[in-house]
Amino acid sequence: MTTPILKVTGLTMDFGGIRALDSVDLDVRQGEIAALIGPNGAGKTTFFNCVTGIYIPTAGEVMLTPAGSNKSKNLKGLKPNQVTQRGLARTFQNIRLFSRMTVLENVMIGRHCRTKAFILGAILRNRATRREERKILEYSYALLEKVGLANQADEFAENLSYGAQRRLEIARALATEPLLLLLDEPAAGMNPQETKELDELIKKISREGQAILLIEHDMKLVMSLSDRIFVMDYGKMIAKGNPAEIRTNPDVIKAYLGE
Amino acid sequence: MDYFIELFCSGITRGAIYALIALGYTMVYGIIGLINFAHGEIYMIGAFTSFIVATVLSIYGFPLLAIIVVAGVAAAVWSSAYGFTIEKIAYKPLRHAPRLSPLISAIGMSIFLQNYVLLAQTSDFLPFPELIPDFAFMEPIAHIVGSSDLVILITTTVVMIILTFVIKFTRIGKAMRATAQDRTMAMLVGINVNNVISATFIIGSALAAIGGMLIASHIGQINFYIGFIAGIKAFTAAVLGGIGSIPGAVLGSLVLGLTESFATGYVSSDYEDVFAFALLVLILIFKPSGLLGKDETQKV
Amino acid sequence: MFTLKEIKKTVLISLWFVFLTFPLMVIKVDPIEKTVLWRWHNALYVAIGIFCIRCLIEFFRHRKQQKEKKKKNSSDDSQALIHRILVDPRKRNIMLGVLLSLVVIFPFVFDTYQTNIMITALMYVVLGLGLNIVVGMAGLLDLGFVAFYAVGAYSYALLNHHFGLGFWAVLPIGGGLAAFAGILLGFPVLRLRGDYLAIVTLGFGEIIRLILENWNEFSMGPSGISNIDRPYFFGINLSLEHSILYLYYIMILFLIVTIFIVNRLQNSRLGRAWIALREDEIACQAMGIDKRKTKLVAFALGAFWAGVVGVIFAAKTTFINPASFTFLESAIILSIVVLGGMGSIVGVIFGALILILLPEYLRALSEYRMLAFGAILVAMMVFRPQGLISKIRRTYTFKQE
Numbered sequence: 001m002t003t004p005i006l007k008v009t010g011l012t013m014d015f016g017g018i019r020a021l022d023s024v025d026l027d028v029r030q031g032e033i034a035a036l037i038g039p040n041g042a043g044k045t046t047f048f049n050c051v052t053g054i055y056i057p058t059a060g061e062v063m064l065t066p067a068g069s070n071k072s073k074n075l076k077g078l079k080p081n082q083v084t085q086r087g088l089a090r091t092f093q094n095i096r097l098f099s100r101m102t103v104l105e106n107v108m109i110g111r112h113c114r115t116k117a118f119i120l121g122a123i124l125r126n127r128a129t130r131r132e133e134r135k136i137l138e139y140s141y142a143l144l145e146k147v148g149l150a151n152q153a154d155e156f157a158e159n160l161s162y163g164a165q166r167r168l169e170i171a172r173a174l175a176t177e178p179l180l181l182l183l184d185e186p187a188a189g190m191n192p193q194e195t196k197e198l199d200e201l202i203k204k205i206s207r208e209g210q211a212i213l214l215i216e217h218d219m220k221l222v223m224s225l226s227d228r229i230f231v232m233d234y235g236k237m238i239a240k241g242n243p244a245e246i247r248t249n250p251d252v253i254k255a256y257l258g259e
Numbered sequence: 260m261d262y263f264i265e266l267f268c269s270g271i272t273r274g275a276i277y278a279l280i281a282l283g284y285t286m287v288y289g290i291i292g293l294i295n296f297a298h299g300e301i302y303m304i305g306a307f308t309s310f311i312v313a314t315v316l317s318i319y320g321f322p323l324l325a326i327i328v329v330a331g332v333a334a335a336v337w338s339s340a341y342g343f344t345i346e347k348i349a350y351k352p353l354r355h356a357p358r359l360s361p362l363i364s365a366i367g368m369s370i371f372l373q374n375y376v377l378l379a380q381t382s383d384f385l386p387f388p389e390l391i392p393d394f395a396f397m398e399p400i401a402h403i404v405g406s407s408d409l410v411i412l413i414t415t416t417v418v419m420i421i422l423t424f425v426i427k428f429t430r431i432g433k434a435m436r437a438t439a440q441d442r443t444m445a446m447l448v449g450i451n452v453n454n455v456i457s458a459t460f461i462i463g464s465a466l467a468a469i470g471g472m473l474i475a476s477h478i479g480q481i482n483f484y485i486g487f488i489a490g491i492k493a494f495t496a497a498v499l500g501g502i503g504s505i506p507g508a509v510l511g512s513l514v515l516g517l518t519e520s521f522a523t524g525y526v527s528s529d530y531e532d533v534f535a536f537a538l539l540v541l542i543l544i545f546k547p548s549g550l551l552g553k554d555e556t557q558k559v
Numbered sequence: 560m561f562t563l564k565e566i567k568k569t570v571l572i573s574l575w576f577v578f579l580t581f582p583l584m585v586i587k588v589d590p591i592e593k594t595v596l597w598r599w600h601n602a603l604y605v606a607i608g609i610f611c612i613r614c615l616i617e618f619f620r621h622r623k624q625q626k627e628k629k630k631k632n633s634s635d636d637s638q639a640l641i642h643r644i645l646v647d648p649r650k651r652n653i654m655l656g657v658l659l660s661l662v663v664i665f666p667f668v669f670d671t672y673q674t675n676i677m678i679t680a681l682m683y684v685v686l687g688l689g690l691n692i693v694v695g696m697a698g699l700l701d702l703g704f705v706a707f708y709a710v711g712a713y714s715y716a717l718l719n720h721h722f723g724l725g726f727w728a729v730l731p732i733g734g735g736l737a738a739f740a741g742i743l744l745g746f747p748v749l750r751l752r753g754d755y756l757a758i759v760t761l762g763f764g765e766i767i768r769l770i771l772e773n774w775n776e777f778s779m780g781p782s783g784i785s786n787i788d789r790p791y792f793f794g795i796n797l798s799l800e801h802s803i804l805y806l807y808y809i810m811i812l813f814l815i816v817t818i819f820i821v822n823r824l825q826n827s828r829l830g831r832a833w834i835a836l837r838e839d840e841i842a843c844q845a846m847g848i849d850k851r852k853t854k855l856v857a858f859a860l861g862a863f864w865a866g867v868v869g870v871i872f873a874a875k876t877t878f879i880n881p882a883s884f885t886f887l888e889s890a891i892i893l894s895i896v897v898l899g900g901m902g903s904i905v906g907v908i909f910g911a912l913i914l915i916l917l918p919e920y921l922r923a924l925s926e927y928r929m930l931a932f933g934a935i936l937v938a939m940m941v942f943r944p945q946g947l948i949s950k951i952r953r954t955y956t957f958k959q960e
Binding site for chain 2 (some may be wrong): 594842893
């Protein structure tokens with residue numbers, strides 16, 4: 001078996017005296033869709049924030065390994081931008097788009113860490129810069145086509161519908177060419193139609209070989225998408241397995257329904 | 260030793276004045292999260308109003324006690340009116356604007372008020388009438404502590420006690436604390452947030468006006484520019500104590516007053532204002548939550 | 560439109576302002592002569608003034624509402640004239656050509672005095688463009704911008720005074736030192752939240768000024784440095800008149816270079832990152848943008864321009880002292896950016912020309928200059944936060960290959 005893309009071991013996070021994450025283990029394999037579920041306040045978003053560098057975890061390891069290589073990179077303690085640079089991109093639970101930038105520009109920002117023109121390049125606008133700009137544009141536009149927003153490329157992001165904003169966030173994250181895509185409640189607040197479109201979109205991205213880890217409350221969506229599911233409660237990982245196993249796991253049922 | 264005590268007392272006096280102004284900053288910040296840059300100008304207008312009223316009354320030959328009372332009340336009333344009006348003009352329309360917009364508006368208001376006073380009155384330094392007589396019982400220690408220091412200290416303490424009472428026990432005080440914690444929630448439980456904000460500006464302005472009158476009679480002269488430096492220093496004090504916290508503002512002011520007093524007394528008086536600015540920069544960089552403030556956690 | 564109720568309200572507001580301004584506007588005491596001057600006419604002016612202002616505001620608000628109603632019915636969105644010109648490349652080139660020729664012949668049409676004023680205005684245009692990088696694009700409210708201007712001016716003054724270095728040699732040094740100062744200040748403060756950053760930069764600006772004022776051995780204190788060399792023209796010492804002319808063309812050239820560079824920066828990978836940073840810092844970092852570095856670059860670039868203009872300022876006036884670098888100077892530059900439109904290059908140019916030239920030509924109004932600057936900051940934030948000329952939205956044309 002190959003090394004998993006993301007391997008988190010013993011991740012622990014304390015806020016003052018409160019232990020929000022207690023020695024959490026999780027791994028995401030190449031090309032799969034993994035889901036992280038759990039009741040509200042279980043620590044799922046905290047987990048994301050620790051992995052992506054927004055919080056610095058108290059203890060634990062976060063290892064990222066590119067597909068087909070065995071060179072692992074430790075992400076623990078890196079800044080969010082360094083984490084993204086190393087290949088982990090995320091979306092946010094409450095949408096955080098650049099609302100006064102156009103849809104296309106939002107995606108172009110995602111290309112930032114894969115391109116390098118700087119002050120001199122910007123001022124001289126030499127051939128290399130022009131080529132890079134053109135490539136950014138092409139790449140971003142292609143992504144918009146993939147998520148079905150190409151015809152709204154010049155709209156301000158804030159003028160998009162809710163579902164479209166969610167898809168734009170995914171496109172923006174994909175623009176960073178992540179090894180692993182982290183989706184924080186992508187279906188939150190969506191109507192059934194939008195959820196269905198999202199389901200198709202995630203499957204489409206996954207078919208192209210993109211590994212995905214998502215947090216989600218919509219069980220139908222989770223069961224339909226996931227290859228494996230991790231369940232958290234009170235900051236601890238209480239179960240993991242494929243959808244069928246999770247559905248019948250007594251600990252999971254207890255966590256969701258109470259005693 | 261006498262010199263040390265003298266510096267200590269003058270530091271406490273300074274601190275007491277800063278506290279009166281800093282409270283306005285901290286209360287407004289606590290409620291609408293705005294650095295009310297024009298607050299220093301409110302203080303300056305308070306000093307000017309009391310100057311005008313006191314001088315007019317003394318020219319017409321009123322007794323000293325009447326002059327003090329009327330000038331103090333007038334300063335508080337007019338400063339409050341200015342505070343109230345400024346909020347309505349420059350801040351209320353921007354309540355949902357990006358965070359920097361009200362700050363720019365506040366800076367504009369500050370510049371406007373400075374020049375308004377400059378044009379309406381004068382750019383010269385004006386001699387402030389001596390309102391506080393030298394008390395006979397202070398005679399033995401007069402070379403260390405002046406009578407006006409004593410008056411400032413007593414007035415400030417009384418004002419603080421009243422303020423604490425208002426905020427702890429009255430209806431408007433409770434509404435203010437509720438609004439500071441969560442404005443939307445306060446609105447939902449039926450608190451008229453606009454009134455609470457207005458009340459905050461009025462109270463803060465009245466305190467600043469009293470501070471303005473006290474310091475003007477202590478130093479003995481005023482001009483249109485005094486609000487800028489005093490405002491920055493009081494803001495420094497508020498941040499030092501932890502902005503949004505009322506006891507913090509008082510503590511911060513005393514610390515700042517003492518620091519300045521000792522620094523100018525023992526180091527050099529040329530750099531008096533540099534100490535305050537440097538302190539401000541250092542606190543904001545190393546401990547933006549101040550001495551008694553709460554850390555602001557950013558939600559993701 | 561003007562119902563009785565509205566008029567009544569307006570009258571009440573006027574009366575409130577009469578009360579508000581009563582002690583300061585009406586009474587004037589002379590504490591030495593012991594006389595009181597009652598200026599009742601001022602109360603009348605205030606009442607009439609406030610009444611008119613309030614009527615105007617209501618009138619415009621009413622008209623705006625009408626317009627918005629109309630807009631909903633018909634779908635045409637009429638753009639401002641200036642936008643239409645700028646969007647069409649042919650019209651834009653014609654306009655630029657006309658402007659350029661006007662600017663070039665300006666000193667031959669007007670006298671030295673006018674040229675001198677124009678140099679000042681152009682300096683503020685460049686200062687505005689520099690601050691615009693920091694405030695308009697990157698969204699960092701820098702209230703101590705004048706400090707970098709001072710660094711530039713003092714670099715030239717001191718290097719010239721002590722070592723006899725010439726204008727052209729110091730121009731890049733001044734800019735570089737200012738940019739360095741920007742980075743030095745930037746390191747600690749850039750992790751601060753927006754409003755705290757504003758206050759810290761203000762404090763920094765004041766510290767620099769106070770040091771210049773008090774450190775006599777270094778800066779010669781409040782009396783300043785005089786007899787600074789004007790720029791030499793290929794080693795020739797020009798007459799006063801010619802050197803003003805020369806400085807004017809230097810300034811024009813420098814302005815063109817600045818506009819060119821700022822425009823390119825704005826439409827680059829870096830420019831996009833600045834705007835994204837202004838919009839949402841956390842999302843920006845999550846997209847792999849190094850927040851620290853991006854902000855520092857904005858700070859340093861803004862400071863660089865301030866430094867260069869500082870050198871030019873010292874060369875133009877041949878005398879500098881700390882009084883030229885007060886907080887009010889920062890506020891004036893900020894007013895220019897805010898009036899013109901944050902992030903808009905054309906806006907900043909217009910803003911600077913209006914704010915600097917108007918008070919020069921309307922001498923009667925010049926004492927109300929700072930009053931107006933303050934009022935402009937408030938009014939722009941309340942009524943038109945996007946400025947006179949808002950930034951043109953950049954759209955990208957995409958051709959599939």
